Amino acid sequence: MTVTDFLKTLGNSADAVNLTLERLLQMHDDPEAELIEAMRYAVLDGGKRIRPFLVVTSAALFNVKHERALRVAAAVEMVHCYSLVHDDLPAMDDDQLRRGQPTCHVRFGEATAILAGDALLTKAFEVLSDEKTHPDANVRSDLVLALARAAGPEGMVGGQMLDLIAESEELNMPEITRLQRMKTGMLIAVACEAGAILGKATPGAKHALHAYAHDLGLAFQIADDLLDVEGDEKTVGKKTGKDEEAGKATFVSLLGVERAREQAGVLAGQACDHLDLFGKKADSLRNLAAFVINRQA
């Protein structure tokens, strides 16, 4: 598959996820409609939809019905986007720009942004536990459990707490690795795991996907740190140079640009090695690993 072909695949997947999100968050004309508007603003329009792509592509390894994978992909993206909305709040990172647009609280006000984040998180679990997502209740319940663990205090939210602490404490390499694994890695991992749960995969296949996602998540984060240092604000679509400004230790501040780039490459290669048992069927996941470390935004 050429790079152009892969970007087309990624774009088609994003389109399908956007359509699913749009259907799950339908506008209405009740007086509280602005809440839905803010939720839609936070999840629609923009974003490469890497986590949804991981759900859909992992699920495809096990021949899961596309509509089911798309609903789960949408739920994972809702959780990702709620975390961005809350992360951007004045009391947190105080960001004005996200994907080149005003952040949710700049556009709708702080109170509505807090509620829109809460509503997206809640909606994600509603989607997963709905029979439309999978007729087998074991699958639905396992999806909820996996997503809640990845997003909760032992996962993403715990990682955000560590991120707050990182503003005032100098973290070392193992500490930053743990922070990033919790803050971004676990949601990336659960995206792959969700595909395996939907497909009732064998423990071996689950394990391989988990190992892939683990390495991919770290590679992704290093690439993100590199973009913060080297990226152009217009292309990246959000403020850059933030970590340095906040005095936060990152993979790049600890390793330097050159070694960080090298390390991202090693991790991406390692990620792909875990996919051997799937053969050519996993090529999209391999292409994603290459894409993730080379992206400009």
Add this chain to the structure above:
Amino acid sequence: MTVTDFLKTLGNSADAVNLTLERLLQMHDDPEAELIEAMRYAVLDGGKRIRPFLVVTSAALFNVKHERALRVAAAVEMVHCYSLVHDDLPAMDDDQLRRGQPTCHVRFGEATAILAGDALLTKAFEVLSDEKTHPDANVRSDLVLALARAAGPEGMVGGQMLDLIAESEELNMPEITRLQRMKTGMLIAVACEAGAILGKATPGAKHALHAYAHDLGLAFQIADDLLDVEGDEKTVGKKTGKDEEAGKATFVSLLGVERAREQAGVLAGQACDHLDLFGKKADSLRNLAAFVINRQA
């Protein structure tokens, strides 16, 4: 059952729920431990635990194992308490006092309070989808779906959005009823519904409990509005006179104190009428209805 006996029953139930919450939110010594501390601060210590009592008492109608009901009760209380933490934030109601103590953001800072709320909401779904809550995945999945619907944009969060709007718009009686049904009624209703789900109740029994909870929820809210007008800050444990100060229409501002009190009584009576099919087994739920409209805090 005398009033004293009922208060004892309510207190014992609260103790059991507190113990369950404490076990579900264990402190650790990882660097992000302050997040757990803030979550514990928000849910432990204080509170009458009315929603948990509804879960446990409804579940008892169907002879559900006590430990299962307690886990679900804890999950519902986590959702209730997360909503209080976010509701108290400066961008929302900007409250300093809750249950006689500094609110979560006053004690831990705004960023940690936002994350603690997020983490409690997520943890609730983790608890419900865990096999320890119920061995039947259909029950677990149904619990998640019911709680997510009650707490999400069509439920509690939608109601909070309406509450924001109520600050600048004069609502009429049907609008306030809808607001309160969404903001507080649906979580009260799902507490009863959860007992029925755990007990695999018949549709008739489910319907009766739902009707009870609906009327109880409105009676509860009117009593709350009355406390805001007439209650003593020290006894109530939070700022009173808030609605009037904010110029918010409430049941009391629309009906007047006397008619509001009357209406609460009528609703509590109506709530009890729906319980006839359960006979004496439902006496605790009947006592709760009387308690709710007579409470001083």
